[in-house]
Amino acid sequence: MKAVLLGATRGMGRAVARALAARGERLFLLGRDPDALARSARDLEVRGARAPVASAHCDLLDPAGFGAAFDAADRALDGFNAAILSAGLFATQDVLESDAQYRRDLLAADFAHSIEWCEATRTRLLSRGGGTLCVFSSVAGDRGRTPQVFYGAAKAGLTTYLEGLDHRYHSEGLRVITVKPGFVHTAMTEGVAAPPFAGRPDDVARRVVRALDLGTPVVYAPAIWQAVMLAVRALPRSVMRRAAF
């Protein structure tokens, strides 16, 4: 596998990159902070990724830079065949209600620009006969819920886009994998009260790598969230309105 990753310097993306590194895969990192990229690249090399692990600048808030970032990845990997997007913005509902600028940024990054990122990889992958696009959406997109109105809406839109993309291009060789993490302890969820069944990034990474191998279109991670969300999706609105989760 020759994978380009945005969001692999942190959290769940970091765990996925390490799982791929341990198998000796070729990786290319995208991100905003050059120091974080360099440190993660060395980390992945020591953990077994094929050296050198190179990187380039890419910011979900600046879609104009996506093309140059993928050009750099293509040059370094001699044409990547997998793209993994785990970056995104996050904030609590209170923050998003009061800070209009951050709300606009979050909706842009987690929905519109994530889709632009996928489109840029999709055209490249299809032009070389297909490949894998793996994107971190969220269980928050499965229902409209009190604590995550905006974040949930962005992720719901992203999930629906990914499903449509899967149906449209599956026959041409594009494998679209939608990852829906439940609550996972990372720096992103720092300070948010953890529900039961909260997972660790490594649990998610194991599921994601398996899905990459098998081409599983939708992955709940950790696995327990598949059952949890089956129940949550079945709850009537009257219950959801009163429930605080």
Added chain:
Amino acid sequence: MKEISGWGRYPVVRAHEHEAEDLEAASADAALSRGLGRSYGDASLPARGTALCTRCADRILSFDAETGILRAEAGLSLRALNEIFPARGWATPVSPGTQYVTLGGMVASDVHGKNHHVAGCFGEHVRALRMRVGDGRVLEIDDASEPDLFRATLGGMGLTGHVLEVEVQLERIPSCWIRGRTERVQDFDELIAALRSASARSPFAAAWVDTTARGRSLGRGIVTSGRYAEQHEAPAAPPRARERLAVPFDLPGWVMDSWSIQLFNTLWFRTHRGHSGDRIVHPQAFFYPLDGIRHWNRLYGRRGMVQYQCVVPGRDGGGVFRRLLEVVSRMGGASPVSVIKDCGAEGKGTLSFPMAGMSLALDFPYRAEHTQAVVDALNELVIEAGGRIYLSKDALTRRHHFAAMEPRLARWNEVRRKWDPDRRLASALAQRLLDPAP
């Protein structure tokens, strides 16, 4: 705010815990760094303000496959290190009894292992540290550039500064497997003699002792020893990580009572034959037997447990340990996990635990004043013998007892004052034992 506690789950404090990937930024306003929280008592609990949780800051920054020099962020766990390096012929030179510790925690506790008599503490193998000291500066230090700070940080319980990065010399190993043996001994004298000869023969040696046995059987136990297996002795494949059992919830407090501990100890003793002979042992089973059970601290129920570990000087720990075990036995404190081992010479760490002599570690269910009385009685014997206790295990030692054990404390506090004049780093343990009296 949430309730946090060490592995023994006593004491519990309410504090903020901040989990961060960028330790350099996050350490600017934290009161204490905290790794995986495996110290037993209050060493990892902030006295006020925020604990900086380092477990997400776990990147390997460099590794030289020729020299074995590893540099990593302080939150890298020993478990992660063990998954990567032994298969390539390198291992940590010193391993404590659990792999659920971080590099930063191994420095702060200056951990020792079954090989202390030959390898010393972890700190002897640390080449350099990057830290944010109490006055706010970020420094790259080693034993040559800042010997006082470097040595006060080894075993300094995280109170000289936040450890951001650790550079350590790994050890070449011939294989990942252990060639080890166990030997069952019937009384205390036999145990001490067997442990001595095991330590003379093997780099790894320790003894489990049945604290519930009385009279002539007092001090009966099992001596474990071993070394890394040579390549031709070991299975070709590296050991697979083992599945782990888990204690799913808190057991009621009465489960770990003296009768059940006695039963456990007797069964454990009986399952071992007189002498196992040399055989190949899985490294996880050899180094980290308790890691095989996740959340084993839940066995002790909600009230928690305390661990007590002391070291007494000289090659004749036997005399003092016999009296310590008699105290435990008389006061009805039963301990299922009781370990005796040989310690080598005192190392670099200004306040590090080990000294040339023998160390004894005991677990007790926490039972308020009763446990306090047991610890007080043990401490008085240890002071009399010229020994000291291990801060990473302690929750109950009294200030005047600790002062009597630690002539090194004033010197260490002097270094600490120099680098943290405003006492910005603060742990519950420091408040209880280390801070100069107000």
